[in-house]
Amino acid sequence: MKHQAIIYVLIMIGNFSFAQTLGGTDQNIAPIYYNLGVMQANKDYRATFFKDIEGTPYIYKDFVPSEIEGIQSKMNLRYNAYDDVVEVEKAPGEIYTVSKDPAYGVIYMNYDRKKLRLITIDDKSNEKVLIYAFELMNNKTTALLRHDKIDFKEGKVAKTSFELNSKPRFTSINSTYLLEQKDKKIIEFPTSKSKLLALYPAHVNEIKSYLKENKIDLATESDMIRTTQFLSTL
Incomplete structure (x- = not known):
């Protein structure tokens, strides 16, 4: 009996430690970790996949101590802008992804505490999908977000002696800007004056005056932030 009691205590300690790692002591929610090995994204996801590919799927390559809102413990995280997942380093060489669950929908990445949100668009x-986007501005009623995507290009084997082989590579970052409106619906930020005015038919003259007086370029991130701040006052 004593032997069984000792085993039971050890199991309970192990379960408690594992729960702490998962944030289970903070709240009763689904596991944070999702195994990379079961992911498919135009490839078999494995630890050696990236070694023969030029470029990187990461905007920031290093894991950094970061926070998931609602979870007390800090975790080593990084954002994979190719697969649109947040990777978590549970231990050296042991990498998972954070489950795409609204319970973990706000992450403070410690690249200057950038706020990364899991949103539905x-x-x-016209299918509902979950994506990650960095929050650039939010005044409680209106917000501007940016979804960063790194694309992948397959390698090519030369067909003639006049061509060269090319390695598979990750290409440049493509950013999509998103506007979260007062009703919380998230749409692509209108980068043309006509599209912006169509969203706010009751405030056409006010918006025209603001754009003209402030020499706003709706394709520039800093001006998008300023314009979003203005729109929140309408």
Whole structure:
């Protein structure tokens, strides 16, 4: 009996330690970790996948101590802008992703505490999808977000002696800016004056005056932030 009691205590200690790692002592929520090994994204996801590819799927390569809102413990995280996942380093060489669950929908990445949010948008097929976006501005009623995407290009084997082989590579970052409106619906930020005015038919003259007086370029991030701040006052 004593032997069984000792085993039981050890199991309970192990379970408690594992729960602490997962943030289970903070709240009763689903596991944070999601195994990279089960992911498919035009490839088999494995630890050696990136070694023969030029470039990087990361905007910031290093894991940094970061916080998931609602979880007390800090974790080593980094954002993978190719797969649109947040990777978590549970231990050296042991990497998972944070589950795409609204319970973990706000992450403070310690690249100057950048706020990364898991949001729902309509894709081109009008299907609801979850994506990550950095929050650039938020005054409680209106927000501007940026979704960063790093693309992947397959390598090519030369067909003739006049061509060169090319390695597979990650390409440049493409950013999509998103406007979260007062009703919390998230749409692509209108980068043309006509599209912006169409969103606010009751405030056409005010918006025209603001754009003209402030010489706003709706394709510039700093001006998008300023314009979002203005729109929140309408």
